[in-house]
Amino acid sequence: MAAADLRDELNCSICLSIYTDPVMLPCGHNFCQDCIGRVLDTQEGSGGYTCPECREEYQERPALHRNRTLGNIAQCFLSVHPEEDGTDIFCTYCDSPVPAVKSCLQCETSLCDTHLQRHNISVQHTLTEPTSSFEDRKCSIHSEFLKYYCTEDGACICPSCCLTGEHRGHRMEQLNEASEKKKEKLRNDLEKLPPEIEETEEQIQRLQERSREVTEKAAGETERVTALFGDIRKQLEALEMLLLNQIFWQKEMICLQLWELMEDLKVKKDELSMQIRHIEELCKMADPLIVLQEWESDEEEDKNYDERDYKYLDVDQISETLLTGLAGIVTGVKGKIYGQEATDLLLDINTAPNYLAVSGDRKSASRTTINQCYPLTEQRFIKYTQALSTRHFLSGRHYWEVQCSESGGWSIGMSYASIEREGDLSRVGFNDKSWCLTRLKDEYLVVHDHNITEVGYPVTSQRIRISLDYEAGCLSFYELSEPIRHLHTFTASFTEPLYAAFSSFKKSWVRICS
Known part of the structure; x- marks a missing residue:
């Protein structure tokens, strides 16, 4: 990209100069902090604010976020192209303001083309780009002009610094070379x-x-x-x-x-x-x-x-009508909240290891010391007492509820079918293919890809609701206490079919609620 093109990109559209402390509006356009501040001040009390670039409207004064990356780019550009900084330096000898083309460090003057020619004929001094800061070019210790660069200390130094002081014996370069x-x-x-x-x-x-x-x-x-x-x-x-x-x-x-x-x-x-x-x-x-x-x-x-x-008011009949009516409303509301997808799940006994007992209705799983002698299958977990559901989800919104034992430890969550079936990476939550909520003692933990996070809530109920929104990439857990408490939500970009996962540790059980 040419310097001129880059300069156009680095210009504030308000002051038409290189950005100074650039800030960004919510619409994505950048301005100098002072420039946009003045514009917004003029719009105060007009009933709204607009971006000077795209005219996007805001009801309230928009927040200004510093664009550090753009500010650094502008500073780097000015360091390479100092003539673009907009600073006007004029000839010291001219009566009217004539832009200087060079400055003499020895004379501490700035010269236009005419006076530069006369200066070069009379003396041979060190010339530099136009500057007004001559003191900045002198050594603060020896008051001599800086002519060398110490590569070891990264400092500009004068000739006396090369011979004495802390830079003595260091590798030096001419300022132009450096x-x-x-x-x-x-x-x-x-x-x-x-x-x-x-x-x-x-x-x-x-x-x-x-x-x-x-x-x-x-x-x-x-x-x-x-x-x-x-x-x-x-x-x-x-x-x-x-x-x-x-x-x-x-x-x-x-x-x-x-x-x-x-x-x-x-x-x-x-x-x-x-x-x-x-x-x-x-x-x-x-x-x-x-x-x-x-x-x-x-x-x-x-x-x-x-x-x-004598006849009395049949309060029981009234209460029954009330409860039946409310139950019907709640059932209808649940259908509208969670969609029409069925959420009834069954445990896949072909994934259960030998020391995980699965109930006859395939709704419950519990850790056991009795070998169940399941036939060996490719889907069966070997090391950890956990199982997946028979049903998988590839789209839509779904939810189901699980009743868990009051004592012992358990995990519930979701997993891809491609999860390992043996070894350490087969444990639900301890790989990048599964997500779970775990209970240990009286606290909740959430685990994904070996990352363990404490939920921060004590266990107050044995009933948990799991909610999945596949397209949104959200997997949420709720404790069905009074009131219902949100425990955690995982966010991810799901790429494979998801299966519900259930783990039972020592002296514990989990049951899918119908």
Whole structure:
């Protein structure tokens, strides 16, 4: 790349000069820190901010991230092309500002073309590129001009430093010679930097693409969750109406029955009152024959009411309707959250080693001291008591739950089928082909490719949920405690079919929940 082309790439689009402390906006464009700061200040209070380059809008003032790589490239460019730094140095002898072409170190003056010719005729002094910093070119100890470069100490020194002091006896080079060597090195470095810029730009583009993907996915998830909760609210309202109607009609029926009973009891009460008055009259009569004959004729069968026969609100039926309705809603919600993929798993007995007992329904596995005498297969693990599932996943979102023993140690996770079947690399989690959550004593660990990380949560439940999103490259573990607790999420780019993996250590078991 030509210097002019590179300079164009290193120009700030605001001040049109080489970058000074370059910073980058979220859109990927770079500016001098002071330049973009002034632009953003002018946009303050306008209701938003925009990039001067691409006009991308931001609701809030965007964060400015220092681009150290670009800053280093700009500094290297200026060290090789000092004329590009924008500093104006004028001739010392001219009355009007005339750009200098050289500076004389002995005279400590800067010269234009005209005065340079006169100077060269009169004296033979050391000339250099235009500079205003003559003191920087002198030795701080001897006040002599720096003429040599000490290769051992990496310092510019004067002739007196060569004869005395700490540089005596060291290997020296003329400044021009040392400068050319450094320039050559810088040119080599400069050739490497543009590809780094391109690579950095590609990385920025990839991150921007990932940001867009995340934003789109978040929008989709937001829409899905909003619709899901809207549907849940509708179902809850329908269930609420059903229960309220059930309660209302039960109340109406029971109250009607109670009203009928109360009417019967009122009639009975009136009859009893009439009997009391009649009996009282009989008790006042003097003729015994009349009393006896009247009482016998008036005696009737008494009708009794037992309060135990009264109807009550059937709370059990209401509760059962409520629980059944809620269970139906939860089942429907689970289907919408985790998708339509079936997640029922079975253990592949052909992968289980001889000291791992697998239950008849192929849902449970436990470490045993009894040799199961399984037939030897290529899929069977030899060294570690672990097994894979019969089903594999190559796409989609899935989840399943595992019940684990309260004591002992166990591991659950996922693995490629290409995992080793014997030797140290066959252990789930201790290779680059498997990921697992492990319980040891009363703590959780997550393991992948020999990297062991403590989760930091104590064990509070024996039920674990495993969630897989194959395309997103996410494998998550949740402890089904109260409340549900997220333990860890692995992120990876899955390249092979994944199988669920289950390991049982001493005195432990794991069971796949149906």
